[in-house]
Amino acid sequence: MQAVIVYESVYGNTRAVAEAVADGLRGARPDAVVSCVPVAGAGPDVIAGADLLVVGGPTHVYGMSSGPSRRLARFAAAGAPVGDEPRVHGPGADAGPGLRTWFRSLPQAPPGTRAAAFDTRADMLVSGGAAQGIARRLTRHRYDLVTGPEGFVVESTGGPLRAGERERAAVWGASLA
Ligand SMILES: Cc1cc2nc3c(=O)[nH]c(=O)nc-3n(C[C@H](O)[C@H](O)[C@H](O)COP(=O)(O)O)c2cc1C
Numbered sequence: 001m002q003a004v005i006v007y008e009s010v011y012g013n014t015r016a017v018a019e020a021v022a023d024g025l026r027g028a029r030p031d032a033v034v035s036c037v038p039v040a041g042a043g044p045d046v047i048a049g050a051d052l053l054v055v056g057g058p059t060h061v062y063g064m065s066s067g068p069s070r071r072l073a074r075f076a077a078a079g080a081p082v083g084d085e086p087r088v089h090g091p092g093a094d095a096g097p098g099l100r101t102w103f104r105s106l107p108q109a110p111p112g113t114r115a116a117a118f119d120t121r122a123d124m125l126v127s128g129g130a131a132q133g134i135a136r137r138l139t140r141h142r143y144d145l146v147t148g149p150e151g152f153v154v155e156s157t158g159g160p161l162r163a164g165e166r167e168r169a170a171v172w173g174a175s176l177a
Pocket residue numbers: 008009010011012013014015057058059060061062063069070072073076120121122123124154156157158159
């Protein structure tokens with residue numbers, strides 16, 4: 001099996017979930033080739049040949065990020081409090097395209113290609129998350145969703161992930177195998 005996990009992340013939390021999903025997949029399928037790449041590195045050559053595509057991004061304004069929300073997040077990140085998690089994961093790490101833009105140039109999936117969508121989100125009372133929009137786009141690109149959209153909770157805008165979410169992401173990743 002060849003699995004590719006594509007993530008968008010401003011503060012590093014979605015990246016941490018993506019890496020945990022990758023670890024879970026590798027644990028469940030030691031024979032699998034699993035790569036975990038940021039949106040900017042996920043060109044068609046990286047996706048080609050994958051029989052499982054997992055896509056995750058942060059929830060911004062009840063859905064997927066947009067140009068303005070990403071600018072706002074980067075601006076806020078510059079002043080985010082420092083905790084035990086990486087806040088902005090490397091200079092220019094999120095300067096590339098967001099998932100919305102990336103999806104526009106994603107080729108249609110070969111028949112039978114599986115996929116799953118996840119997001120990170122704050123624990124807000126209002127429902128909605130980026131994973132629904134990601135799942136919709138995957139379906140439009142003819143991917144077969146193997147499970148429903150999944151959300152992983154951060155304690156606040158810059159993180160960290162809520163205790164136990166990393167482990168839950170690994171279990172979720174294993175279930176995709
Ligand atoms: C501009 C902006 C809007 C946000 N809107 C929401 C929202 O509507 N619902 C929510 O649960 N979290 C919201 N958040 C919190 C993000 O989901 C959180 O920053 C994200 O999960 C962190 O992921 P990252 O570290 O990968 O960037 C928002 C954050 C930003 C910066």
